[in-house]
Amino acid sequence: MTQGRGAPPRPMPGSAGGIFRGMMLLGRGRRDGMSCFGTTPDAVLAALAPRVALWLVGGVLTLAQAPTMLSAAKIVFSLCxxxxxxxxxxxxxxxxxxxxLWPRYMAAALWCDWLVLFVMLxxxxxxAGLMPAGVSMMHSALLLNGVIFAYNLWxxxxxxxxxxxxxxxxxxLVVLAIAAAIMALxxxxxxxxxxxxxxxxxLALPSAHGGR
Structure with a gap:
């Protein structure tokens, strides 16, 4: 079946437009969003690149602010x-x-992780609009974290x-395995x-390392 003349062409799988479309579809529970991602190892590397770039920038800033063994441990853990x-x-x-099937799945999973930021916003x-004025910030934060955590798991x-x-x-089992591995680390x-x-x-708890 051909597309109508008035219908805009669909973006190519793995292109910027295709990735964005796939994220929006999968984020709403639409299975057809998976076809918008590339199927090669290069697609996985492209999806991984922004995370590695952020890790590098964050690592440099962390060491510049506090060049300690604790900072190095944070950088290694974030890479893990x-x-x-x-x-x-x-x-x-x-x-x-x-x-x-793994390259396409992994590319989709890495890109879709960014949706959590949009959901958080x-x-x-x-x-903020629905909570009563008397509700404490702690309760609001717990509710917000619960919503984000539930969406991320789903x-x-x-x-x-x-x-x-x-x-x-x-x-x-995939979800539980990832969670268990991160908890073990x-x-x-x-x-x-x-x-x-x-x-x-x-959890923003006070650390025993204090002034290190």
Whole structure:
């Protein structure tokens, strides 16, 4: 079936327009968004590049502000956060015979992670407008974090299910495996010197490292 003369052409898979369209579709639970992403290793590298660039900039700024072992541990841990889902999902895809589907899935997953930022901004506006005036900032923050966390879990599950052609339970296993790996890395980081506890940064808790 050909497109009508008045219909604009669809962007090519893997192009900037295609990636944006795919993000918007998958973010709304539309399976056809997966076809908007590239299917090659280069597509994965292109999706990974912005994260690595941010990691490099953040690492330089962190060391410039506080050139300590704790800062170095933060930089290493943040790199692990970037690479762990990539490595882990590739191993699961190989285990389940989905290796051919993995490049497109991983490209989609990496790009769709940016949707969480847009959801956070939208949630801030909605919660600020709907919450009663007497509600404390802590309750508002908990509600906001809950909305973002729930959407992030659902999006990770949905993209894995569509991208790797998995059943609901295997897609859930992908989500749990990624979460377990990150928790394990957090535990290792807190035990080994210089004892960086990532959850203190996530929850904005006072750190025992104080003035280091």
């Amino acid at each position: 956060l970037v690479l762990t889902p990539v490595v882990l999902t590739h191993q699961l895809a190989r285990l389940w015979g989905r290796e051919a 939208a949630a801030v506006g909605v919660i 999006l990770t599950w949905f993209v894995a299910r569509v991208g790797l052609a998995l059943g609901a339970w295997r897609a859930l 957090s535990g290792i980081s807190s035990v080994l010197p210089p004892h960086y506890a990532p959850w203190q940064d996530f």
